[in-house]
Amino acid sequence: MNRPHQRVALVTGAARGIGLEIAAELARSGMLVALADLGDSAAEAAQALQHSGFEVMSVTMDVTDEPSVAHAVATVTRRWAAPAVLVNNAGISRPAATLDTGLDDWNQVLAVNLTGPFLCSRACLPAMQDAGWGRVVMISSFNAKSAPVNGDNASYAASKAGLTGLIHNLAVEFGPSGITVNGIAPGIVDTALLRQAHTPERRAELVRRLPVGRFTTPAEIAATAAFLVSDGAASITGEIVNVNGGLYFD
Numbered sequence: 001m002n003r004p005h006q007r008v009a010l011v012t013g014a015a016r017g018i019g020l021e022i023a024a025e026l027a028r029s030g031m032l033v034a035l036a037d038l039g040d041s042a043a044e045a046a047q048a049l050q051h052s053g054f055e056v057m058s059v060t061m062d063v064t065d066e067p068s069v070a071h072a073v074a075t076v077t078r079r080w081a082a083p084a085v086l087v088n089n090a091g092i093s094r095p096a097a098t099l100d101t102g103l104d105d106w107n108q109v110l111a112v113n114l115t116g117p118f119l120c121s122r123a124c125l126p127a128m129q130d131a132g133w134g135r136v137v138m139i140s141s142f143n144a145k146s147a148p149v150n151g152d153n154a155s156y157a158a159s160k161a162g163l164t165g166l167i168h169n170l171a172v173e174f175g176p177s178g179i180t181v182n183g184i185a186p187g188i189v190d191t192a193l194l195r196q197a198h199t200p201e202r203r204a205e206l207v208r209r210l211p212v213g214r215f216t217t218p219a220e221i222a223a224t225a226a227f228l229v230s231d232g233a234a235s236i237t238g239e240i241v242n243v244n245g246g247l248y249f250d
């Protein structure tokens with residue numbers, strides 16, 4: 001069995017925000033981490049982590065594009081080894097009232113948030129099966145379970161709810177191979193995506209609703225991801241962990 005310090009992790013959407021924080025946390029835990037994102041957008045973040053002494057690399061990947069996913073996974077595998085850990089983090093949001101949501105936006109959100117995790121999982125799972133060990137973590141959202149905050153993001157809510165089905169199915173399908181598949185449902189995390197989705201006034205109103213009195217930090221999502229990919233979490237699968245400051249309970 002591979003030892004934790006030798007494990008290779010692939011994190012999608014890792015150029016910034018939550019994905020970057022997860023990549024940094026997994027690197028701190030001793031993993032070899034590939035930061036995947038559009039174009040060369042992850043290169044700068046990877047360089048900064050390398051300067052801090054971590055063994056990381058950046059790869060170009062569009063999670064919606066099958067050849068791009070295959071090429072990125074092959075690049076990582078050639079350099080180190082096949083990813084034993086996959087974090088499907090890349091995501092987009094196109095908030096709009098349902099009647100104002102165009103088909104292009106709907107399709108794009110579904111492509112990045114749902115088809116992307118399918119393509120990346122399908123590309124990485126065979127090697128995990130061969131190794132008899134693997135971890136897949138999907139970054140979902142509170143929108144997958146409940147919409148107490150907004151009713152203006154049907155495409156996003158549908159994509160993340162779809163992810164729930166993917167998580168559950170993969171957990172059953174790949175559990176016998178030593179692979180766990182889990183999700184994290186962040187609450188409201190202060191990142192570029194959030195600032196694009198809500199005005200400052202709306203953000204202040206949202207904070208007032210949170211029992212912990214503040215937004216969740218990317219570091220708190222990263223800490224949860226690091227736990228879910230650890231050996232200690234081997235019996236947790238098919239779970240979607242709320243990290244939401246008490247936004248809602250289930």
Ligand SMILES: NC(=O)c1ccc[n+]([C@@H]2O[C@H](COP(=O)([O-])OP(=O)(O)OC[C@H]3O[C@@H](n4cnc5c(N)ncnc54)[C@H](O)[C@@H]3O)[C@@H](O)[C@H]2O)c1
Pocket residue numbers: 012013014015016017018019036037038041061062063064089090091092112139140141142185186187188189190191192193194
């Ligand atoms: N910020 C929040 O409050 C919040 C809450 C719940 C869930 N989430 C989820 O967390 C994840 C990360 O969100 P964030 O807030 O860090 O967003 P972000 O916009 O800061 O970062 C998302 C990253 O994904 C990349 N990306 C977009 N499309 C891609 C594609 N086709 N292929 C590869 N990479 C692509 C972007 O380039 C970007 O670097 C998303 O899945 C999001 O839905 C965020």
